[in-house]
Amino acid sequence: MTGPHPHAHPGTRPGGGAEPVTLPATLAARPTDARRGLPVPPVNEHPDPHGGPPCVDFTTIDTATAIHLATERRCSLCGEPIGYWVGFLGTARTAELGQFADPPGHPECQRAAVRLCPHIMLRHHRRARDDRPGAGMIPPGSHGDKPQAWVLGITRDYRTMFLPEHGYAVYLPAPFRATETYTYGPDGRLNTTPVIRRR
Numbered sequence: 001m002t003g004p005h006p007h008a009h010p011g012t013r014p015g016g017g018a019e020p021v022t023l024p025a026t027l028a029a030r031p032t033d034a035r036r037g038l039p040v041p042p043v044n045e046h047p048d049p050h051g052g053p054p055c056v057d058f059t060t061i062d063t064a065t066a067i068h069l070a071t072e073r074r075c076s077l078c079g080e081p082i083g084y085w086v087g088f089l090g091t092a093r094t095a096e097l098g099q100f101a102d103p104p105g106h107p108e109c110q111r112a113a114v115r116l117c118p119h120i121m122l123r124h125h126r127r128a129r130d131d132r133p134g135a136g137m138i139p140p141g142s143h144g145d146k147p148q149a150w151v152l153g154i155t156r157d158y159r160t161m162f163l164p165e166h167g168y169a170v171y172l173p174a175p176f177r178a179t180e181t182y183t184y185g186p187d188g189r190l191n192t193t194p195v196i197r198r199r
């Protein structure tokens with residue numbers, strides 16, 4: 001095996017629930033949401049049909065932007081080129097199937113997303129209706145019921161498949177070289193120290 005270790009990311013360290021989240025520089029450089037000061041991923045900026053500035057909606061991924069970034073091997077969270085390792089964040093089920101509805105990104109950006117997004121951090125977090133636009137970083141893979149666990153799968157490559165009949169894409173990662181599984185504690189808070197498996 002060649003290349004850097006899947007977990008060799010300076011500046012990121014999993015673990016410690018209450019510690020402040022250190023943002024990767026590329027994510028910190030993103031525009032921030034006015035309500036919470038969270039970085040706005042490019043895939044959550046939606047073109048205004050009336051030609052105004054893009055509308056921020058953390059709950060929806062803009063398919064065209066997502067496909068464009070994935071095709072150029074750029075991170076869906078910060079927009080910058082993805083390096084050696086590419087990450088996919090989803091539910092345990094998504095990881096098992098190997099099909100992700102959410103586009104790829106830097107593993108370090110996704111680790112930050114896991115810790116920043118209230119929807120991921122708190123198992124029973126509910127979004128108020130008026131809380132939707134700009135509510136926080138959208139949990140990738142959260143298109144349904146609240147999962148039992150979140151999995152960050154790390155690999156080298158992937159394929160992007162556009163499904164015209166559905167109007168969205170699915171992302172098919174190569175077999176994962178490592179996975180980080182995050183589960184909820186009895187208090188309903190996400191344990192930010194993942195179980196790491198290397199393959």
Ligand SMILES: [Zn+2]
Pocket residue numbers: 026027075076077078079080105106109
């Ligand atoms: Zn990134």
